[in-house]
Amino acid sequence: MSSIPDGPIPAEGASGPLHGLRVVELASEWTAFAGKLLAELGAEVILVEATSGAPMRDYGPFAGDSKDREASLWWGHYQTSKLGVTLDLDEPDHRDRFLRMLSSVDMVLEGEAPGRLARLGIDHPERCANDPALIWISITPFGRDNPRAAEPATDLTLLAGGGPVWSCGYDDHTLPPVRGGGNQAMHTGGLHAVAAALAALLRREASGRGQHIDVSVYAAVNVTTEEATFRWLVAGETVERQTGRHASTRPTMPTMAPDVDGRHVNTGAPPRSTEEFTALLGWMEDLGLRDRFPDTVLLELGVERGGVNLADIDVDVEAQAIYGAGREALILIASRLVGYDFFVEGQRRGLATSLIYAPEEVLSDPHFIARGFPIEVRDGSRTEKVTHAGAPMIFGKSPWKLRSRAPQLGEHNAVKLGTQAGEAE
């Protein structure tokens, strides 16, 4: 029987930790993820877009490949659990309504081009004078207070300038370095923004005062590159990209390998301890590979030596050879198995093996299903339910919750503004 206590199950019907908090978000590709996190942690997030609709409604992919403005799956993912209203902030009367709405909110979340809201007279300094408890979060490409603030930027250019791209790609440097997919610059800025916003909220409980939070997406990706940064900071050394593994100052062994079907697995962390070398040898024995692998003797040496210490690898040639043989043995095993079996059987034997899932394959994995990760959301305009990504973390008492599909254009105007969608005064 396992000695591991069962993790919490989200309390049925309970509200999220931010229940009762009201947030106004000005629709932007920089804020969308942060707004979703706040909404699914329980805040009421009112998403404001122009009456013509936010440009992100034109971001694909689209449901049924229809370019209908209610069919964007970008919108469908990032705006869930929010209420949607339409206001044209360039129009004075709409601006007045916006300001009335602000009088009852705790947070403003916006990613407007620096200077735009000030020109409209609805920026943080003016609002904060009226409402010192307001927490105002700006997420912009370079931060508001930055010499590069006015530069045009996208996910690609931020990740290219800010470090991640330098470290990602292939051993073959005639191929370009690679940007990781999936709007990761926005995610990186958004996660930091939410952490800062929650800290400001906790502070407000003690002081009664809100504040302005200036988030730079560029700074965020710059401090999200692990060793590439701290190695330069302390040693002045530059890492170089390698295929599917950590960029490094010197070449390291491949960690990815094709499985029996040619799909790639990640061999994970090779054996270091006696137990791990023993487990690896046992696995090879069971697969009939122990005698076929040329370096079995090194694995046996790994057992005899009592494992290898990573810190010794550079100075201990034998340790290096043993560690390398562990990796080679895993690559050989992977070539004989289906990736999933390589992952689960290796782990069952105490080895840190892995496989490389395409994102959609996560949704049918038994572990993710057992934890309730794929969740079904009813979409008003369609008959079937749609499977979404679920909770990033399981709160026992105040659960994360995806409450509703993304709002249609002006869907909540009546409730939140007292006007109908598309209504012009």
Add this chain to the structure above:
Amino acid sequence: MTTSRRVEPGQHALSDFRICDLTGQLAGAGATRLLAALGAQVIRIEDPVRQGRWDLLRGLEPFVDERRGIDLGAGFNNHNVEKLGVTLNLRSARGRELFEDLVRISDAVTENFAAGVLARLGFPYERLKQLRSDIVYVSNSGFGYRGPYREFKSWGPIVQALCGLTFSSGLPGHPPAGWGYSYMDHHGANFMAIAVLGALVHRQRTGEGQWVDMSCTEAGATLLGPALLDHSVNGRPLRREGMPNSNRSQSPEMAPHNIYPALGEDAWIAIACRDQSDWKALQLIIDKAWTASRRFVDLAGRLSHEDELDALIADWTRLQDRHELAERIRSAGVPASAVQTPSERIDADPGTSEWGLWPTVEHREMGQVRVDGLPFHLSETDWKMESGAPCLGEHNEYVFGELLGVDSGELAELRAAGVM
């Protein structure tokens, strides 16, 4: 027992909070680093028997000079700034008692051991809750505390591989490029910080503590939402011919949008035309007849001839300096950037230096060391990074003596007995 803090109450956003911290590596230590920089008193507990080596980075390169040792790993310093460090043997009776005392005066307990480790040491959530009824407990492991893989081992690359992030980074016709670093250690840490803060907000409002169970793999899978929806709504997998192709932009569709060769060895420039006006501006800069071809006149045309378009642009960028060219393109209002080396973005980029992104901390052994700062500024209670990571047991006297009231005689005995 005193509640004195290093940071004066009210000075920083989280000055009123104390974290009993068992995290390590980046996926855990990165979370409490953020809390510490915002003023929380983070007391990091390490095992004296293993000299804290559970956290591999403690004694691992890079180093600031020729010295080597358990207190000298620069990665460890980077990930543990502003924390207090103590040693405590949780397998000893007195060590467990002192840990219990620490839990009693803490707002949250944080750990990123493999699932079950803390329970085996005698401190499952139920026990922590007995010690302090409103304690916030956040566990962060590769697979979480429920589900068939909960006992599986993980580290950053394993998490990234399983959640879809590795697959999503790459060029067509090649294996996954993945991430050249533990991207999900960073975000495991960021999500974990949000978990701690969210649970503290809940406690502040209701008086109720709780256990938050984080699975890094699950958190990673939330970062690929549109691809998941494309599959669940349209039945279209990302594992298909020609995909992923992550230097191009499918969501939103843009063309040209790629990383192109520039003058010099391994020199590259990223260019993104968001819309028709960006393309027209770029056309003027390129100033060649081919740009006016009917094939490229609108987005649909550029997308259907994207290979040809990219090859022509690459021929144009190939002989140009990437910084000068990026500057010229940006001046026309079009997003562009050199693919910057660490040296360029850290030491020659006002976008980071003017932000104060590389603060210098004082480490007891290493001296002054630059570290990663934070990408946000709070107008009233901003973060600070002044002190480096704690050496092994550096704050034993303050924490056990001053905070918990252990007298100097017993401290010496406990040290001698290997309890700390």
